[in-house]
Amino acid sequence: MILNTGMRTDIPAFYSEWFMNRIREGFVLVRNPYRQDWITRYELNPEVVDCISFCTKNPAPMLKYIDELKCFNQYWFVTITPYGKDIEPNVPPKEKVMEDFITLSKAVGTKCVGWRYDPIFVDGAYTIERHISNFEEMCRSLSGYTTVCVISFIDLYEKVLRNFPQVRTVTPQERVAIGKAFAEIGQRYGITIKACAEGNDLAPYGVDCNGCMTQETFETAVGCSLNIPKKKSIRSECSCILGTDIGVYDTCAHFCRYCYANSNRENVRRNMALHDPASPFLVGNLQSGEIIHQAKQVSWIDNQLSFF
Template identity: 60%
Template sequence: MILQTGMRTDIPAFYAEWFTNRIKDGYVLVRNPYNPVQVTKYRLDPTFVDLIGFCSKNPAPMLQYMDLLKPFGMYWFVTITPYGTDIEPHVPDKEKVIDSFLALSEIVGPDAMAWRYDPIFLDETYTVDYHLKAFEHIAARLCDATKTCVISFIDLYQKVRKNFPEVRSVGKDDRIFLGKEMIEIAATHGMTVRPCGEGDELAPYGADCSGCMTQQVYETALHTSLIFPKKQPLRKECACFLGNDIGAYNTCPHLCRYCYANYDEQTVRQNYANHDPHSPFLIGNLHPEDVIHEAVQKSWVDGQMRLF
């Protein structure tokens, strides 16, 4: 099975100690975000968990624990964008994030790494030219450390509109121009651009629009084939198989203004204050009214090795 850690928060950046404690204890408890008394227990056992997916803006805190993760397959999405602290107030210096990306790639290999350059938005500071220069710089630094760059243009979710009211969607002409240029830049550095939830409009220019968390992506990372269960995508624009997520919403202290997973800063700070690195839950502990359901878990590996 595939276990995700990063669709709701950034576990490597802020909860690395907690996650490694969960690995040591062999299980994790996850609240249903829409019915918190419903709790799912996942066994963190490489016999059943074929791959752990990570999404992070700062993987550095997890690097010291990589030996503990070696029994598991991994796939890492590391977001490196050109924005300053006006947009990403608590993301580390981007050159340091790039260094962490390179160190991580040395451990897990380029097939298990993806660079996310998203979300893309435009304003008087972050212009088309600004984006292309930044994209070229980052792509050059990451050359040979990954074969994949995921891009997306900002989606104006309700939480995004609330926390970033001045942001505007990117028009089609700008999307096409930026996408085409980024595809060409990425190709010169050995990368394929995979748009995230953007449909097929960049396919004519060389983008792989099949998705960024697909069976093919996971099989390439694991260097083996998988037998996937049938499952509907999270959203109609997305062809990816996301797996089961052990994170929690409103828990990411990066506090990026475009974030879809945080409601507001106060809620994040309250939740972060309730984090116990020794708890089986990311936030808080077990309550008397909790109903625990043990997830049905099995390996999807079919045992056929593949060359990619």
């Protein structure tokens, strides 16, 4: 199975101590976000967890634990954008994140780390020209430390519009201009541009539109073939292997304007106040009378086939 840590929050940035406590104790408890009384226990055992998928804007707090995590296969997506504190108030400067990205890449290998430049939006400050210029500067710094950059354009979810009311949809013409330029730049620096849930419109310009967290992504990280059960994606245009997410919505303190996982800052502050690094839950603890359901976990590794 694939254990996902980052679709609902940023565990490496804010909850690295808790995560490592879970690794050491060998299990984690997760509440269903749509049914809080349904609690699932997942064993954190390399025999059944084929790969841990991390998504973060700040890998720095986890770097000191990398050696301890080497018993698990890992794949890291690190988001690095050109946005400032007006958009990403609590994200470290991109120069610092790129330094930590390089440190991470040296530790886990280029096949196990990818760069995300998303979501992309366009306005008077963050113009197409600025995106292209900043992207090339970042490619120059990260070349040789990753072979992949995932891009996507901002989706106007209800939470996004609530936190970022002035944002607008990126037009088809703007998407093509950015996608084409990024593909050309990426080719010069040995970085394949992948589009996340954007359809196939950018494929003619050299963008890989087959998805980002795909079976191929994890097979490359693990080093062998995976027999992954077929699951219907929540989004028809998404071909990613989302796996099991142990995060919790409304717990990320980056407070990015474009965030789809936070309802509001008050909820985040309340949940973070309930966080206990020693708890099996990311937020809160087990209450009297609550029932724990054991997850059905099996390895997806196909030992009969070599990926190489």
